[in-house]
Amino acid sequence: xxxxxxxxxxxxAAPSAPSGPSAPSATATAPWDELxxxxxxxxxxxxxxxxxxxxxxxxxxxxxxxxxxxxxCRAADPSTVPSTVYRTLxxxxxxxxxQHAHGADGREEFHVLPVSQHGHLHCLGCxxxxxxxxxxxxxxxxxxxxxxxxxxxxxxxxxxxxCRACGGDG
Amino acid sequence: xxxxxxxxxxxxAAPSAPSGPSAPSATATAPWDELxxxxxxxxxxxxxxxxxxxxxxxxxxxxxxxxxxxxxCRAADPSTVPSTVYRTLxxxxxxxxxQHAHGADGREEFHVLPVSQHGHLHCLGCxxxxxxxxxxxxxxxxxxxxxxxxxxxxxxxxxxxxCRACGGDG
DNA sequence: GATCCTATTGCAACGCGTTGCAGTTACGCA
DNA sequence: TGCGTAACTGCAACGCGTTGCAATAGGATC
Numbered sequence: 001x002x003x004x005x006x007x008x009x010x011x012x013a014a015p016s017a018p019s020g021p022s023a024p025s026a027t028a029t030a031p032w033d034e035l036x037x038x039x040x041x042x043x044x045x046x047x048x049x050x051x052x053x054x055x056x057x058x059x060x061x062x063x064x065x066x067x068x069x070x071x072x073c074r075a076a077d078p079s080t081v082p083s084t085v086y087r088t089l090x091x092x093x094x095x096x097x098x099q100h101a102h103g104a105d106g107r108e109e110f111h112v113l114p115v116s117q118h119g120h121l122h123c124l125g126c127x128x129x130x131x132x133x134x135x136x137x138x139x140x141x142x143x144x145x146x147x148x149x150x151x152x153x154x155x156x157x158x159x160x161x162x163c164r165a166c167g168g169d170g
Numbered sequence: 171x172x173x174x175x176x177x178x179x180x181x182x183a184a185p186s187a188p189s190g191p192s193a194p195s196a197t198a199t200a201p202w203d204e205l206x207x208x209x210x211x212x213x214x215x216x217x218x219x220x221x222x223x224x225x226x227x228x229x230x231x232x233x234x235x236x237x238x239x240x241x242x243c244r245a246a247d248p249s250t251v252p253s254t255v256y257r258t259l260x261x262x263x264x265x266x267x268x269q270h271a272h273g274a275d276g277r278e279e280f281h282v283l284p285v286s287q288h289g290h291l292h293c294l295g296c297x298x299x300x301x302x303x304x305x306x307x308x309x310x311x312x313x314x315x316x317x318x319x320x321x322x323x324x325x326x327x328x329x330x331x332x333c334r335a336c337g338g339d340g
Numbered sequence: 341g342a343t344c345c346t347a348t349t350g351c352a353a354c355g356c357g358t359t360g361c362a363g364t365t366a367c368g369c370a
Numbered sequence: 371t372g373c374g375t376a377a378c379t380g381c382a383a384c385g386c387g388t389t390g391c392a393a394t395a396g397g398a399t400c
Contacts, residue, residue, distance in 0.1 A: 049379070084379060
């Protein structure tokens, strides 16, 4: 048995969205090529481990859990260790390459190349998830801003509840 | 050194709210007394371990993390094991005694005796947290309901961002 | 009070993620 | 090309939370 590349950990399936289509992974200007330079320009280093993670990320779309990324890196290089992956993800987050959030179950989810700020919707019934556009969350943002001076970070938002199919409608 | 009852794990300080005062732990009708009966009525059992957790909970207000509850139970009975605490919390959640959510860092937080549905606001700068009333979240709820038929579970909502003091205002 | 059924417990192991530390290595510079 | 520094890696251990399993013990019934 090889390192089976388990992709969906049974609790965070994120299939196609029924009403809100997901962004088709535009790969805008392929920032992957410039990354080594950007990294070095910051005094950071371009290592084989980082290259592998970047390759994995460049093939990913939507949300990926940390564990999934570790698994995929391990498929590319069995000697991969989790701590390196997570630390590299931290670095990449500072560079704006990924953005992390916490799913409804508290697990970390990474979003690759955040095209636009968006939150997540998670159904407690069927465990599907969808994206919330900034438009939709705008009202909440405005209320918090106006009444509390609180600047919401949409990308970190996960709203749980029940979708139409699972009894969302009365 | 005894089992030091560490209360604030340094990453989820939740002091008094600056604009939204927290509910003053009304202890409405003290449901603690009826609990043994309610539990037995369901075919469940009233055990010493559950009694201890209930005592701990009855002395808690606001949000408590799972680890904190384990710690406090251990203070009352050093032989307490985490799995029992967490399993009992599951049972109590079904009975409506507690409600769990995931904080901004993904850790579990339990809310004792949820007086009214409310979400949480978490400042990424100072790590304070406040409650979001259902009024405030209503707009978001309406949008999701109308456009997606999605029934938001407010109690599970944590909004991250920056408060006024930490740069929330432009 | 004795008996029986099964809910519950404690244990041990696991999974995800983080952290401290010592050894390694990328890479700027002479 | 060789050198030096500090960024990075891998390891080991930890913390939080979950799960499977065998043993225990509520509590209903007689």
